Amino acid sequence: xxxxxxxxxxxxxxxxxxxxxxxxxxxxxxxxxxxxxxxxxxxxxxxxxxxxxxxxxxxxxxxxxxxxxxxxxxxxxxxxxxxxxxxxxx
Amino acid sequence: xxxxxxxxxxxxxxxxxxxxxxxxxxxxxxxxxxxxxxxxxxxxxxxxxxxxxxxxxxxxxxxxxxxxxxxxxxxxxxxxxxxxxxxxxxxxxxxxxxxxxxxxxxxxxxxxxxxxxxxxxxxxxxxxxxxxxxxxxxxxxxxxxxxxxxxxxxxxxxxxxxxxxxxxxxxxxxxxxxxxxxxxxxxxxxxxxxxxxxxxxxxxxxxxxxxxxxxxxxxxxxxxxxxxxxxxxxxxxxxxxxxxxxxxxxxxxxxxxxxxxxxxxxxxxxxxxxxxxxxxxxxxxxxxxxxxxxxxxxxxxxxxxxxxxxxxxxxxxxxxxxxxxxxxxxxxxxxxxxxxxxxxxxxxxxxxxxxxxxxxxxxxxxxxxxxxxxxxxxxxxxxxxxxxxxxxxxxxxxxxxxxxxxxxxxxxxxxxxxxxxxxxxxxxxxxxxxxxxxxxxxxxxxxxxxxxxxxxxxxxxxxxxxxx
Amino acid sequence: xxxxxxxxxxxxxxxxxxxxxxxxxxxxxxxxxxxxxxxxxxxxxxxxxxxxxxxxxxxxxxxxxxxxxxxxxxxxxxxxxxxxxxxxxxxxxxxxxxxxxxxxxxxxxxxxxxxxxxxxxxxxxxxxxxxxxxxxxxxxxxxxxxxxxxxxxxxxxxxxxxxxxxxxxxxxxxxxxxxxxxxxxxxxxxxxxxxxxxxxxxxxxxxxxxxxxxxxxxxxxxxxxxxxxxxxxxxxxxxxxxxxxxxxxxxxxxxxxxxxxxxxxxxxxxxxxxxxxxxxxxxxxxxxxxxxxxx
Numbered sequence: 001x002x003x004x005x006x007x008x009x010x011x012x013x014x015x016x017x018x019x020x021x022x023x024x025x026x027x028x029x030x031x032x033x034x035x036x037x038x039x040x041x042x043x044x045x046x047x048x049x050x051x052x053x054x055x056x057x058x059x060x061x062x063x064x065x066x067x068x069x070x071x072x073x074x075x076x077x078x079x080x081x082x083x084x085x086x087x088x089x090x
Numbered sequence: 091x092x093x094x095x096x097x098x099x100x101x102x103x104x105x106x107x108x109x110x111x112x113x114x115x116x117x118x119x120x121x122x123x124x125x126x127x128x129x130x131x132x133x134x135x136x137x138x139x140x141x142x143x144x145x146x147x148x149x150x151x152x153x154x155x156x157x158x159x160x161x162x163x164x165x166x167x168x169x170x171x172x173x174x175x176x177x178x179x180x181x182x183x184x185x186x187x188x189x190x191x192x193x194x195x196x197x198x199x200x201x202x203x204x205x206x207x208x209x210x211x212x213x214x215x216x217x218x219x220x221x222x223x224x225x226x227x228x229x230x231x232x233x234x235x236x237x238x239x240x241x242x243x244x245x246x247x248x249x250x251x252x253x254x255x256x257x258x259x260x261x262x263x264x265x266x267x268x269x270x271x272x273x274x275x276x277x278x279x280x281x282x283x284x285x286x287x288x289x290x291x292x293x294x295x296x297x298x299x300x301x302x303x304x305x306x307x308x309x310x311x312x313x314x315x316x317x318x319x320x321x322x323x324x325x326x327x328x329x330x331x332x333x334x335x336x337x338x339x340x341x342x343x344x345x346x347x348x349x350x351x352x353x354x355x356x357x358x359x360x361x362x363x364x365x366x367x368x369x370x371x372x373x374x375x376x377x378x379x380x381x382x383x384x385x386x387x388x389x390x391x392x393x394x395x396x397x398x399x400x401x402x403x404x405x406x407x408x409x410x411x412x413x414x415x416x417x418x419x420x421x422x423x424x425x426x427x428x429x430x431x432x433x434x435x436x437x438x439x440x441x442x443x444x445x446x447x448x449x450x451x452x453x454x455x456x457x458x459x460x461x462x463x464x465x466x467x468x469x470x471x472x473x474x475x476x477x478x479x480x481x482x483x484x485x486x487x488x489x490x491x492x493x494x495x496x497x498x499x500x501x502x503x504x505x506x507x508x509x510x511x512x513x514x515x516x517x518x519x520x521x522x523x524x525x526x527x528x529x530x531x532x533x534x535x536x537x538x539x540x541x542x543x544x545x546x547x548x549x550x551x552x553x554x555x556x557x558x
Numbered sequence: 559x560x561x562x563x564x565x566x567x568x569x570x571x572x573x574x575x576x577x578x579x580x581x582x583x584x585x586x587x588x589x590x591x592x593x594x595x596x597x598x599x600x601x602x603x604x605x606x607x608x609x610x611x612x613x614x615x616x617x618x619x620x621x622x623x624x625x626x627x628x629x630x631x632x633x634x635x636x637x638x639x640x641x642x643x644x645x646x647x648x649x650x651x652x653x654x655x656x657x658x659x660x661x662x663x664x665x666x667x668x669x670x671x672x673x674x675x676x677x678x679x680x681x682x683x684x685x686x687x688x689x690x691x692x693x694x695x696x697x698x699x700x701x702x703x704x705x706x707x708x709x710x711x712x713x714x715x716x717x718x719x720x721x722x723x724x725x726x727x728x729x730x731x732x733x734x735x736x737x738x739x740x741x742x743x744x745x746x747x748x749x750x751x752x753x754x755x756x757x758x759x760x761x762x763x764x765x766x767x768x769x770x771x772x773x774x775x776x777x778x779x780x781x782x783x784x785x786x787x788x789x790x791x792x793x794x795x796x797x798x799x800x801x802x803x804x805x806x807x808x809x810x811x812x813x814x815x816x817x818x819x820x821x822x823x824x825x826x827x828x829x830x831x832x833x834x835x836x837x838x839x840x841x842x843x844x845x846x847x848x849x850x851x852x853x
Contacts, residue, residue: 009603014464015575037465039435040529069464072527073610074574081603297583297783304584304787462578489582525578525615 003061005089009081010070017070019082022062029053029060035067048072052079093274094220098132098252101273102210105248107133109140111209114242117147117171118214118226118233118375122285125214125252127154128277134163142166144206146197146238146396147441150174151285159184168206170194171441180539181437183555189438189540191431194374195400195407195447196545198241202403205547211246213239213271214280218253219261222271226376226393227263227386229255231281234376234385235355236265240395243270254280263386265393288378291356293335294328298460301489302329305510306416306458307336309485309492312508313454313501315413318346322368323353323409323448324416326377329458329487333416334358341367352399352408353415353444355391360384363391372408374399374444400447402545409444409451417445419459419486421473424515426480426495428457429473431542434466436532436556438540442477447545449482454501461488466529467522469515474532475542476551486515493518533557560707561621562845563587563777564793565786566750568625570595571604577611580620583783584790586846587621592637593628593652601633605640612644623648623684629659635666642670647682648707653715654685655692660702667705680705684750688712689719693734700745708748710779711738714755724755726762728769739774748776757782767792794846795839803836803843 003021010018024030031049035042049063067075095101107113113133115126126145131154133141141164148155148167153175158164167189172180180189192200200206213236216229226236231254243249243266251266251274294300306329310316322337324330335358341348351359352372357380362368364384371391376382384391400409420440421429428449430440449455459468469486484501486493493515494502506512534554544550567585569576571592580588590611596604608624624646627633634651641649651663660683671677683705687696693716700709713731714724722730735751742749751770754763767778767789778789795803805823810833813821821828 013573013575015578016573037529039532041465041527043530044527069466070574071465071525071578071614073614074577074607077606077610078603081606084602084606295784298579300784301582301584489579 001057001059003058003086005086007082007085009085010078012066012068015069015071015074017068017075017078018066019078020064021082021086022064024060024062027060029058030062032062032064033067034065037067037069044072045075048075049079052076052083056083058083092220093222093271094256095273095275098129098275098277099136101250101275102132102136104273105210105250107138107210109138110142112142112144112166112207114144114208114211114246115146116213116236116238116242117145117149118236118238119231119281119286120233121149121151122231122282123149123151123214124279124281125212126152129212129252130155130158130164134158139163140165142168144168144208146194147171147443148174148176152176156184168192168197169441170197171443173439177438181432181553181556182558183535183537183539185539188538188552191441191540191542193400193442193446193545194238194396194444195402195409196543196547198395198397198401199403199545200543200547201241201245202397202401208242208246210248210250211242212250212252213243213266215251215253215266216280217255217257217261218251218274219257219259219268220274221259221268222249222251222274223259223261223264223266223268224251224253225261225263225265227382229253231255231279231283231286232382233281233286234382235373235393237374237394237399238396239266241397248272250275252277252280254278287376287382291326291331291358291378291380293332293358296328298489299329299332302458302460302487303332303336305489305492306333306456306487307340308508308510309456309487309505310337310414310454311340312504312510313414314504315454316340316344316346320346320348321350321352321411321413322348323351323412323414323452325418326354326356328418329460330416330418331356331358333458334362338362338367352412353448355381355385357381360391363388372399400444400451400545402447402450407451409448412448412452414454414456415448415452416456416458417449417478419457419468421468421470422457422459422483422486423470423473423480424519426483426486426515427473427476428478428480428483429475430477431475432553434474434529434532436474436534436554438553442542446478446482449478450545454485455483456485456487457483458487461490461518461522462526465526467519467526469519469522471519475553477542479544479550486518488518490521491518560748561586562842563621563708563748563750564846565777565789566623566779567783567786568595568753568779568781571608571624572596572600574607577607578615581615581617584786585620585780586777586790587623587648588617589623589625589650589779590646591625592633593625601627605637609640609644612641612646621647623650625650625652625686628653629662638666638670642667642681643674643676645676645681648684649681650684650686650710652686652712653688653692654699655689656695657698657702660685660699660706664703664705682707684708684710686710686712687738688715690716693737696738696741697744700741700747706745706747708750708776709738709742710750711735711752713752726756726759726766728766735770735773735775743774749774751775751778753779753781754785755781757784760788763788764792795843799839800843803839806832806836807840
């Protein structure tokens with residue numbers, strides 16, 4: 001699936017993450033990761049993002065992550081919500 | 091002969107400052123201090139190079155030091171605590187020579203036995219007379235206790251009082267007396283009151299912080315130390331201060347009167363004194379306006395020097411009579427070693443202050459901290475920097491459990507019998523990792539940017555440059 | 559014996575920080591709220607957040623309740639679809655007015671449980687009664703399903719619904735409180751009192767909680783973590799109550815050994831209701847004194 005619209009989920013509150021999905025500029029998956037704990041969890045967050053994109057069959061698109069120390073389950077929830085909103089055309 | 095001199099420049103000339111010498115400052119004006127920057131600017135304009143500085147602490151307001159460090163006007167730093175841009179720059183390796191960290195008790199020890207030699211001490215004095223008698227309780231930049239200045243006044247080769255409140259001779263009260271002072275310089279402002287002391291200190295509303303404080307007060311309750319004559323020290327915010335709130339209820343409930351509170355004093359401690367729950371306050375530093383006022387008017391609220399507070403080489407120090415201390419941690423490891431020097435990225439954002447001193451001498455040393463900050467667990471395999479050795483730490487209190495140092499089996503048994511949630515520290519570490527995931531450790535370069543000197547003068551740990 | 563529920567703390571379902579820390583605030587039960595705390599545009603994200611929290615985080619001894627959206631919305635079925643597989647312990651449907659609504663919810667839950675093969679988990683229900691019709695039907699509601707654990711009084715919506723003024727003294731909800739207690743106890747389930755809404759008034763909270771306890775409520779809800787400790791203290795048996803209860807049980811045991819039927823202790827007749835109350839007190843005491851994290 002290619003991301004064709006834009007969808008946002010989450011907030012910039014502590015322990016949360018803001019996910020923005022938008023179309024890719026170059027026909028692939030672009031991950032733009034910002035995190036207050038990038039050094040410690042950056043790799044793990046990217047891993048989760050890729051897992052989720054695979055689970056939802058997203059092959060092309062831009063995913064921007066602004067993380068404020070969210071746990072894995074929160075990141076996954078926000079990504080799932082953003083994808084859901086994309087599908088519902090919000 | 092007048093000690094009053096027209097300018098900082100003239101005072102520096104008269105002190106015969108030379109390249110390579112050491113100048114010192116105190117941090118009682120905290121993040122409202124103008125004096126360090128003004129003096130260093132003057133030293134720079136006069137063309138000096140290779141000056142070593144020994145401020146007792148460095149705050150964000152001291153950012154201009156970064157430029158001086160880059161241009162090698164300043165080539166050495168000794169302090170007990172650092173946070174802000176200067177601390178970050180040092181972490182990034184801006185200086186060739188490592189910074190030296192002492193504790194509040196170790197700094198006077200080092201100065202008294204010559205490990206730190208101060209050529210010129212610049213003492214910011216909220217009130218000062220023409221001969222150099224000074225105090226910190228009056229004046230537009232009143233800061234309260236001048237505890238950290240005593241050793242500089244006595245051991246520096248030259249002492250310059252810098253004031254914005256020159257009063258008629260003799261000043262009163264007198265903290266530092268004229269027998270130690272060479273020159274007095276009047277400037278228009280030594281500091282910004284808003285940066286010096288906060289309004290009144292408020293207890294945190296954070297529910298996790300309050301949970302931690304409640305457990306901490308229960309530990310105190312069942313420690314066997316909650317009896318008449320209790321002595322107590324705690325921090326100025328977060329769960330540390332909230333513990334004082336619960337302690338107050340306990341003291342009232344059980345009709346117990348403490349002997350003294352000590353350390354950095356807040357309005358909250360003043361309230362405990364004024365309500366008769368403690369007899370005395372021993373004050374090395376005032377954190378808010380209430381503390382400053384109380385120091386001025388209440389004879390039971392006394393100023394103490396850093397040496398009197400915590401110098402291990404003194405004949406005795408106040409912390410030797412301290413029952414309970416509540417301290418914080420950025421990290422703690424499974425050996426109970428505590429880090430308050432660096433954050434988990436390896437950036438310097440603190441320092442021992444009185445942490446390692448009070449832990450060493452108190453009967454009960456309690457670390458209060460949340461199990462996580464943002465996503466980062468505070469219980470780790472090994473702390474990035476050892477500020478306080480685990481052998482001096484008795485209990486870790488988090489919102490998810492209480493860990494007792496194995497060498498305190500007596501305490502562990504008491505707390506378990508009382509029904510408190512006692513767990514092994516390894517369990518807390520595992521809990522943290524389970525919830526947050528395992529954090530990658532911050533990487534560093536080889537270059538040492540700071541040395542941590544324990545209160546006995548021996549090197550405890552080193553801090554290495556951040557890897558960008 | 560039923561779970562001890564001295565305190566029930568509301569946690570906004572769209573707040574990851576509070577979902578993380580909800581279990582350490584000292585409440586016996588926490589209510590992840592998908593209804594009033596969550597704006598209409600965030601209903602979708604809140605239910606996924608709560609679902610993930612339930613699946614991944616360990617709340618220890620704290621009971622986890624989820625307040626779903628009301629039956630007159632599109633949301634409640636989607637809430638249950640997502641939440642039930644994550645195995646919350648209790649579902650809290652708001653604005654319940656009739657027994658039929660409980661039946662409808664139970665059927666929906668049962669279907670999901672069956673599809674997932676988790677019928678044995680028997681997820682419970684605690685409905686919020688917050689309308690005049692709900693109060694009138696409270697006994698029927700209490701009888702409507704074996705899943706029911708308690709009736710919960712929601713005074714804010716109720717007073718708005720009946721045109722009364724919500725006050726600190728609570729005179730306007732006195733009848734409703736009594737009614738809920740009677741209906742719950744007649745149905746042999748618990749009664750949970752409405753939250754106290756002045757966050758800063760500790761004295762007022764203490765009085766209100768004590769009044770609720772004296773009326774027969776088993777616990778009280780809270781909208782602020784700062785109320786939890788006070789409410790817990792009020793609903794925890796006092797030392798005197800515990801001592802008395804122990805004496806009663808001792809007296810009963812001695813009487814049984816000696817083959818006596820009628821027992822008196824300190825000049826008071828000890829009959830079945832007093833013995834039941836004593837057992838109840840000791841059960842609560844045992845449950846909260848076990849050194850658990852939840853005070």
